[in-house]
Amino acid sequence: MATYPNVNAANQYARDVVSGKILACQLARQACQRHLDDLERAKDPGWPYRFDKNKAERFLRFSQKMPHTSGEWARRKLRITFEPWQKFSLGVPFGWVRKDSGLRRFTEIYIEVPRKNGKSAIAAAVGNYMFCADGEHGAEVYCGATTEKQAWKVFSPALQMVKKLPEMRRAFSIKPWAKKMTRPDGSVFAPVIGDPGDGDSPSCAIIDEYHEHPTDALYTTMTTGMGAREQPMTLIITTAGYDIASPCYEKRAQVVEILERIREGGENEAIFGIIFTLDDDDDWTKPEALIKANPNYGVSLKEGFLRAKQLLAISTPSQTNKILTKHFNKWVSAKAAYYNLQKWIAAADKTLKLSDFVDDECYLGIDLASKLDLNAVIPVFCREINGLKHFYCVSPFFWVPEDTVYSTDPALKRTAERYQTFVNQGVLIPTDGAEVDYRLIFETILALRAGVKIASCPIDPYGAVSISHMLMDEGLEPITITQNFTNMSDPMREIEAALAAGRFHHDGNPILTWCIANVVGRHPPGSDDIVRPVKEGNENKIDGAVGLMMGVGRAMLNEPKDFLSNLDPDEDLLIL
Structure with a gap:
């Protein structure tokens, strides 16, 4: 009999957030409620989607075979263990499929979460899965960024993961080179700075720290190049930023309207989004605000580190907006903005x-x-x-x-x-x-x-x-x-x-x-x-x-x- 420990944990996380057992902002609750509501809608024969536990579990099991590549956990040779919020944020979109074809429902995942919550490691795991385990012949996976340094923040851990797993290299015939990985069927996984070439056909695009992109040129080129792919995936994983005229904020606004049920149907059904931040009426100076905004609180983020940042923001006005943006995931525009953007x-x-x-x-x-x-x-x-x-x-x-x-x-x-x-x-x-x-x-x-x-x-x-x-x-x-x-x-x-x-x-x-x-x-x-x-x-x-x-x-x-x-x-x- 099949077991689904990871999927069950993801669904339990959704129920715990909606019930208030897990402290989370309204946008995170809405993401969880959307999934739970869709599970009910899937019972209607006329609704086009269903949740495939096997596919969600397969992705989560594969991803958690990846080893840590830096820090104490890498020194102890531990493998990645997704927290419940990560199992939900990634397992759920990989599990939803179309009833008529069995192909993935979601072609885009938008995750907005404060710094140091383990974004790059989970993005690297997604990249490796899409590169060799998704069943796409001649897969093309790109880590897109505006600078080489940013592009390598995701590709480097993905490359190191593969180098640490000889059995994975043998199973999928992976060749890890200095600046890319390849497979005999033509699959490639590489960082991209700026736009991919005209001949490229991405099956997966990973856009890390989208808030740093001044235009949507890379996103547009990546997604429009996916037309020949049956079930492409774009993963946008970012923190908040300062520029509300940026393409990231525009994408965020779309995700918010999807979560608030303002946008429904059409392409909106193919976008999965979750945002971890504070609600407008929250007092960010309170210790519980740190827990609410940071889902990896106490795991990759230590209480002392976050509390020190919070106290610095309280005592030093010039640092306030910077810390609100990076550690509470609040869009505050100018680093010393006068007006409260949320209001x-x-x-x-x-x-x-x-x-x-x-x-x-x-x-x-x-x-x-x-x-x-x-x-x-x-x-x-x-x-x-x-x-x-x-x-x-x-x-x-x-x-x-x-x-x-x-x-x-x-x-x-x-x-x-x-x-x-x-x-x-x-x-x-x-x-x-x-x-x-x-x-x-x-x-x-x-x-x-x-x-x-x-x-x-x-x-x-x-x-x-x-x-x-x-x-x-x-x-x-x-x-x-x-x-x-x-x-x-x-x-x-x-x-x-x-x-x-x-x-x-x-x-x-x-x-x-x-x-x-x-x-x-x-x-x-x-x-x-x-x-x-x-x-x-x-x-x-x-x-x-x-x-x-x-x-x-x-x-x-x-x-x-x-x-x-x-x-x-x-x-x-x-x-x-």
């Missing part, structure tokens, strides 16, 4: 539209940062609810010159690729030539006025003279707002307070979200109560956030009269 995301309401505010006054924040780069017009509305001001940002507009979007300048490569993504999403307007024509922005504002009541137009002084005159001629109250501590501190802090209190609402525009995530707070010497926005590096634009702050600043005053611009400006301006 910003929670404030999104994609049902909001301009027609909801035809009877409200609109405060139009206009940031004309540069004719050569991003320009923003941000509509802000304010409503009083139960004596409290609620702010709404709906349908922001962004422009950038077409020459910048499609620039071939190596220095602008990452910025150009990001802008191309926004253009493809329909949220960024590319204008002809090398400069933004401010007349286009003016025409957009006039068209906007036909639908909402524009009370005032706070505008950045840089390059604003010509458009200010045009706005004034139309009676649109242009108000010059210098980007200094005096003018920016109150609205910047009010947005923070409104987000915390649930008084801020926006429509989820991805460029505005990116700008907000890039905001870093600068304080004058000796004061923590006064702040103005700055950014880290030229790639991290904040123009939309600055426009929002100007709009909120005017909405706070609820007074069209200009007196802010008469105050003494700081010498150190934000936008140059």
Whole structure:
């Protein structure tokens, strides 16, 4: 009679997480609940998938024959032993198959987990299985990364595992070379830096630390090259990162919507995802937060190490976001980000539209940062609810010159690729030539006025003279707002307070979200109560956030009269 100790442990883990016996975040619970629900759905003859315990058990048994390759466990010549969370995260996707063909249901596995939770070792085990034990003739397995060092973090332990197992080499006729492994049927396992060759046909792509990839070029090339494979597998295993405009964060957003049952059917049924992090209302300073975010707590991660990192984050503000990202798996964008990204995301309401505010006054924040780069017009509305001001940002507009979007300048490569993504999403307007024509922005504002009541137009002084005159001629109250501590501190802090209190609402525009995530707070010497926005590096634009702050600043005053611009400006301006 067949036994399934590993599969049973995986299923028990799912039940223990859902019941609360094992401490886990909401996203991990949703991943476990999805599996348990699917086991029930599989009883329906019309549902196309079933769980094959034999296939899941086979993968888990093979993987746990792999030896450790570093540290104390390697010195003691121990083999890998998957923890229950690892048996679930990998065994489950290898066990689900299509009823009609018996081929794997899942073609993609996304695992997001903090550092030092054993990612590289389990990824190496997956690679070896797909290389020689999955039954794929002429298998091609690639460890894809942006640098050679990163690519070898997975391939090196996989190679060392094979070198330590002569019986495995004989059984599968494996030849371990210096930079790849091969088999007589043409199978190959190798690291890849950048894109694989045009002639390659990956059966398995392992993308480690996807958050470090500036674009989705490698992921796209790998997955589109799998078309000839019957049951390919892409394994993405990563920690959180800082760049929410990255392809990793976009993939994460897709996985979250799958776990929340927002996305169902189609390609979503072929993606398995699990995310280990903290919930938004968790207190990360508590010891139990370490256990919740780190499933390998007490195994590969020692309590003392994690607690020391936590105490460092508490005592040293400059280290806080870095530690939250790497050891609590929280996406916090800029390393010293001012705004709580999770609260910003929670404030999104994609049902909001301009027609909801035809009877409200609109405060139009206009940031004309540069004719050569991003320009923003941000509509802000304010409503009083139960004596409290609620702010709404709906349908922001962004422009950038077409020459910048499609620039071939190596220095602008990452910025150009990001802008191309926004253009493809329909949220960024590319204008002809090398400069933004401010007349286009003016025409957009006039068209906007036909639908909402524009009370005032706070505008950045840089390059604003010509458009200010045009706005004034139309009676649109242009108000010059210098980007200094005096003018920016109150609205910047009010947005923070409104987000915390649930008084801020926006429509989820991805460029505005990116700008907000890039905001870093600068304080004058000796004061923590006064702040103005700055950014880290030229790639991290904040123009939309600055426009929002100007709009909120005017909405706070609820007074069209200009007196802010008469105050003494700081010498150190934000936008140059």
